[in-house]
Amino acid sequence: MKKCMIRFFWLLIIIPNVLSAQEKITTDNWLSSPGIIGTFTLIAIVLVIAIVILFVKLNGYVDTIKRKQIDKNRIAFDDDLVAMEEGEIDAILERRKSALKYKLTGNELAGDDEVSDEKGLLQRIDNDPDNAFFDEKKKTSLSLETPEELKKIVIYYIGAATLWLVLGTLVGQYLGMKFLWPEMDSQSWLSFGRLRPVHTNMVFWGWSSLAMIGLGYFVIARTSNVKIYNYKWAWYAWGLINATVILGSLCLMAGINNGGGEYREYIWPVMLLFAIGLVITFINFYKTVATRKISEIYISNWFILASLIWTIVLAIIGYLPFYQNGLGETVIQGYYMHQGVGMWFMTFTLGLVYYFLPSALNKPIYSYSLGVLAFWTQMFFYTMIGTHHFVFSPLPWWLQTVAIVFSAGMFIPVVAGTTNFLMTMKGSWNHITKSYVLPFFLVGTIFYFVGSTQGSLQAFRFTNYVWHFTDFNVAHSHMTMYGIIAFFLWASIYAILPKLTGKEPSQVFVGAHFWLAFIGLFAYMVSLMAGGTYKGLSWIEGEPFIESVILMKPYWVWRAIGGSLMLASHLVFAYNFYYMVKDYRRVKPSTQTKNVEEITAQ
Amino acid sequence: MFNFHKDHKNLVLTAGAVFIALSIVVAILPAFQMQETEPIPNEKPLTDNERKGLHVYVTENCMACHTQQVRNIAMDNVWGDRPSIPSDYFYSKKRLDLWRQSPSVLGSERTGPDLTSIGERQPSEDWHLLHLYNPRAVVSESVMPSYPWLFEEVDSVSLQKDDKIVAVPKEFLNKPGKKIIASEEALQLVDYLKSLQQTELPSGNFGDFIPALEKIQTEGMSDGNQSGKLDGAKLFSQACAACHQETGKGVIGAFPSLVGSDIVNDENSEQLIRIVIQGYDARTDYGVMPPFGDQLSDAEIAAITTHERSSWGNNAPEVTEEDVKKIREFIATELNQ
Numbered sequence: 001m002k003k004c005m006i007r008f009f010w011l012l013i014i015i016p017n018v019l020s021a022q023e024k025i026t027t028d029n030w031l032s033s034p035g036i037i038g039t040f041t042l043i044a045i046v047l048v049i050a051i052v053i054l055f056v057k058l059n060g061y062v063d064t065i066k067r068k069q070i071d072k073n074r075i076a077f078d079d080d081l082v083a084m085e086e087g088e089i090d091a092i093l094e095r096r097k098s099a100l101k102y103k104l105t106g107n108e109l110a111g112d113d114e115v116s117d118e119k120g121l122l123q124r125i126d127n128d129p130d131n132a133f134f135d136e137k138k139k140t141s142l143s144l145e146t147p148e149e150l151k152k153i154v155i156y157y158i159g160a161a162t163l164w165l166v167l168g169t170l171v172g173q174y175l176g177m178k179f180l181w182p183e184m185d186s187q188s189w190l191s192f193g194r195l196r197p198v199h200t201n202m203v204f205w206g207w208s209s210l211a212m213i214g215l216g217y218f219v220i221a222r223t224s225n226v227k228i229y230n231y232k233w234a235w236y237a238w239g240l241i242n243a244t245v246i247l248g249s250l251c252l253m254a255g256i257n258n259g260g261g262e263y264r265e266y267i268w269p270v271m272l273l274f275a276i277g278l279v280i281t282f283i284n285f286y287k288t289v290a291t292r293k294i295s296e297i298y299i300s301n302w303f304i305l306a307s308l309i310w311t312i313v314l315a316i317i318g319y320l321p322f323y324q325n326g327l328g329e330t331v332i333q334g335y336y337m338h339q340g341v342g343m344w345f346m347t348f349t350l351g352l353v354y355y356f357l358p359s360a361l362n363k364p365i366y367s368y369s370l371g372v373l374a375f376w377t378q379m380f381f382y383t384m385i386g387t388h389h390f391v392f393s394p395l396p397w398w399l400q401t402v403a404i405v406f407s408a409g410m411f412i413p414v415v416a417g418t419t420n421f422l423m424t425m426k427g428s429w430n431h432i433t434k435s436y437v438l439p440f441f442l443v444g445t446i447f448y449f450v451g452s453t454q455g456s457l458q459a460f461r462f463t464n465y466v467w468h469f470t471d472f473n474v475a476h477s478h479m480t481m482y483g484i485i486a487f488f489l490w491a492s493i494y495a496i497l498p499k500l501t502g503k504e505p506s507q508v509f510v511g512a513h514f515w516l517a518f519i520g521l522f523a524y525m526v527s528l529m530a531g532g533t534y535k536g537l538s539w540i541e542g543e544p545f546i547e548s549v550i551l552m553k554p555y556w557v558w559r560a561i562g563g564s565l566m567l568a569s570h571l572v573f574a575y576n577f578y579y580m581v582k583d584y585r586r587v588k589p590s591t592q593t594k595n596v597e598e599i600t601a602q
Numbered sequence: 603m604f605n606f607h608k609d610h611k612n613l614v615l616t617a618g619a620v621f622i623a624l625s626i627v628v629a630i631l632p633a634f635q636m637q638e639t640e641p642i643p644n645e646k647p648l649t650d651n652e653r654k655g656l657h658v659y660v661t662e663n664c665m666a667c668h669t670q671q672v673r674n675i676a677m678d679n680v681w682g683d684r685p686s687i688p689s690d691y692f693y694s695k696k697r698l699d700l701w702r703q704s705p706s707v708l709g710s711e712r713t714g715p716d717l718t719s720i721g722e723r724q725p726s727e728d729w730h731l732l733h734l735y736n737p738r739a740v741v742s743e744s745v746m747p748s749y750p751w752l753f754e755e756v757d758s759v760s761l762q763k764d765d766k767i768v769a770v771p772k773e774f775l776n777k778p779g780k781k782i783i784a785s786e787e788a789l790q791l792v793d794y795l796k797s798l799q800q801t802e803l804p805s806g807n808f809g810d811f812i813p814a815l816e817k818i819q820t821e822g823m824s825d826g827n828q829s830g831k832l833d834g835a836k837l838f839s840q841a842c843a844a845c846h847q848e849t850g851k852g853v854i855g856a857f858p859s860l861v862g863s864d865i866v867n868d869e870n871s872e873q874l875i876r877i878v879i880q881g882y883d884a885r886t887d888y889g890v891m892p893p894f895g896d897q898l899s900d901a902e903i904a905a906i907t908t909h910e911r912s913s914w915g916n917n918a919p920e921v922t923e924e925d926v927k928k929i930r931e932f933i934a935t936e937l938n939q
Contacts, residue, residue, distance in 0.1 A: 179745055182738070188751040193663030252663075259698060260665035261706035268701070289610050296607050305610070306617040313622055321703060323630060326695050327688045328637035329704040335629035343621070372606075379617060383624040389710060392673035392812075394686045399632055465675060469712035539677045544839050545715045550743050 035463030157214020164206025224292030303351025440491030447483030472532030520565030531555025655794025728889025834909030
């Protein structure tokens with residue numbers, strides 16, 4: 001811990017020096033600027049991980065083929081036998097017959113006891129386990145005894161979230177296509193300006209938020225070893241948040257926009273519903289934790305409770321009018337839009353990972369203290385960095401510098417979190433091929449490191465010089481909100497839903513979901529990053545603006561292709577969800593009723 | 603002391619209190635401070651119509667693709683003569699109404715060009731209206747949405763006297779034979795766009811742009827020994843091509859063609875230079891051309907007109923900086939009389 005703190009102060013001293021070196025801006029060797037090199041490295045990391053996963057899978061496939069080859073050799077051997085002389089065969093047969101006469105009595109090991117699987121160790125007997133195309137994954141082995149009410153809450157929260165995910169990304173895909181065919185329609189309520197915030201807000205408040213809270217209910221109850229304080233409140237909040245998204249989207253399409261600040265486009269009466277929903281959720285979670293039956297507050301609950309209280313404060317500050325005229329609004333906008341991502345989505349989701357990752361691996365988190373360090377640094381650093389969205393703007397230079405310095409400081413919570421997750425996975429790497437949950441966690445963790453670090457690099461003045469205002473920002477936000485948040489949420493959903501409903505989705509479809517989403521995201525972000533860089537360089541060169549529009553067109557095509565894959569993956573996910581929850585009440589809670597894991601006090 | 607691991611009350615209170623304290627320091631106090639700015643002495647408040655136009659701007663969420671901030675870096679110099687300062691936003695960034703906050707006009711993405719001084723760059727109402735009706739009618743590569751709901755299609759018979767007719771080229775009309783008239787919102791929006799100009803600071807020029815290294819080198823050269831060789835083609839595409847198009851062919855029914863034009867090809871360049879300096883509104887079948895005298899220097903006008911007279915098959919003698927200077931002086935005396 002002490003060592004950590006020393007390193008941390010050392011970093012704080014070093015960072016401003018590194019940054020001030022950034023101030024002299026030249027573009028002649030932009031390729032060798034630290035920010036750009038860093039970003040390339042980060043993208044390479046993702047690519048390498050993808051290749052490794054792919055390689056492991058291919059390896060399995062090759063093994064199967066090898067085995068088939070062995071079978072073939074055996075047949076060839078049989079043919080040889082047929083071709084043999086009679087006398088030879090007789091001799092061999094004679095020898096074989098006498099060998100076969102030797103018989104075990106059959107009870108050398110077990111004595112006379114009857115064979116039976118009393119401990120329920122065998123779950124399934126398969127006569128053909130070698131599917132050439134899809135690795136056999138481990139089945140979910142436990143079913144958890146969970147109160148019916150809690151099950152229903154988790155399922156309905158995730159269900160609504162899934163609906164918003166599909167709808168929100170459908171809108172996103174439509175917007176992406178408008179870059180290629182701007183004349184697709186001429187309806188005012190479908191125009192780009194009005195629809196863009198519909199997409200962003202729908203996936204923010206509809207998909208991510210509802211899924212997070214739904215999973216949060218499970219984590220809070222489970223780690224506190226009590227029932228949720230008030231089930232009814234959970235339903236009120238569910239209704240309020242869904243109402244927010246419905247009303248907000250309708251308002252935006254009707255042209256009622258709060259003022260165009262990103263993620264602040266819902267007008268206050270609509271956002272008020274969301275805020276009330278959060279307050280209810282917070283009280284419910286807090287009271288549940290307060291009545292916990294174990295003395296320690298598990299680290300997940302730190303993150304979840306704090307993210308709720310921070311977001312409530314954030315919504316209030318973001319919407320209060322007293323300091324929002326002139327550039328006051330701009331200061332708040334930077335603060336709000338970054339904290340919306342950092343204090344709400346990131347913090348809450350990290351809380352979920354601290355529970356679901358170790359539980360999926362059936363082992364404790366690597367370091368509890370590292371989690372605590374990540375928690376406090378998340379609060380200190382993330383809060384300060386909003387203005388990095390307005391570098392070189394008319395906002396005060398000192399505010400911009402603070403934002404840049406603390407953006408660099410974000411390395412600390414990010415490295416702490418990533419290390420913790422990877423070290424927890426260490427020793428269980430072979431589970432990646434065996435589990436359909438872990439690849440989601442692994443990709444989420446990698447993107448947590450890559451996306452956040454890339455964001456810090458992007459805040460530097462030089463990188464900002466090239467990338468600000470370009471499509472690179474869009475790539476970054478998808479890398480984080482999708483690569484981190486959505487992948488972690490899917491991991492958590494696949495980890496817990498089968499245990500609640502007793503129905504596992506088809507592994508082929510989970511695999512399809514994973515690969516479509518991953519490849520789609522990769523195509524999406526790499527195309528926009530490359531295009532965004534060329535766009536920025538074109539501006540620096542002083543070319544006419546329209547040139548930068550023309551040069552983007554091929555990259556927008558690739559973006560749309562990536563987006564289509566992502567949308568397709570969400571349809572698969574929606575089907576998987578449907579499959580998991582359909583008729584779940586009729587599914588017997590468990591086939592091995594004696595062995596249900598009981599919630600036990602410590 | 604605080605035992606966060608076991609005391610949930612302390613944990614939540616501490617996390618909340620520290621966050622609030624940090625938020626006050628990094629957001630609320632600076633916001634209050636930024637709100638205290640005053641307008642530049644000669645900054646014009648928005649007129650009633652312009653303010654309504656700003657509301658249309660917010661309704662259609664133009665901020666999703668257009669910024670309004672000239673950053674203090676060299677590449678932004680094309681969007682304004684000086685970096686934006688907080689006072690620039692004194693009149694536009696006020697709370698819209700009870701329901702909606704001060705608009706986020708600074709924006710965060712430039713899918714389309716910055717609009718800080720669009721009113722200076724493009725003062726023509728006709729251009730703006732046609733561009734809103736269908737951007738591809740004037741900029742063929744544009745990916746901006748068209749806004750047909752800000753316009754009405756009417757029969758020529760039912761035209762009212764004060765209707766503003768938009769000169770839409772035939773191929774962009776949905777139904778042939780109809781006239782397109784601008785709605786009140788469209789006119790208000792254009793009023794707002796035309797009002798977007800940088801106010802000159804009383805102290806003359808302000809703040810410098812952080813230069814890009816390459817820029818300095820090339821600029822140093824063109825400012826010094828090569829000032830006579832301005833790139834007419836580039837200037838044309840920045841100042842004129844929006845209406846007359848890169849091909850010089852204009853937009854039939856809206857902006858006249860320069861190809862083979864008598865005025866452009868006239869041996870005597872006087873009328874051509876006059877039109878560029880003073881604007882032109884002599885032909886009812888085309889939109890009004892705004893004056894460019896204040897925006898372009900003599901050398902720039904000479905370069906542009908020379909480019910026009912020697913491109914697309916046009917063939918007329920070069921225009922020199924001297925010619926333009928003479929005509930500018932002549933116009934000045936004319937006006938004084």
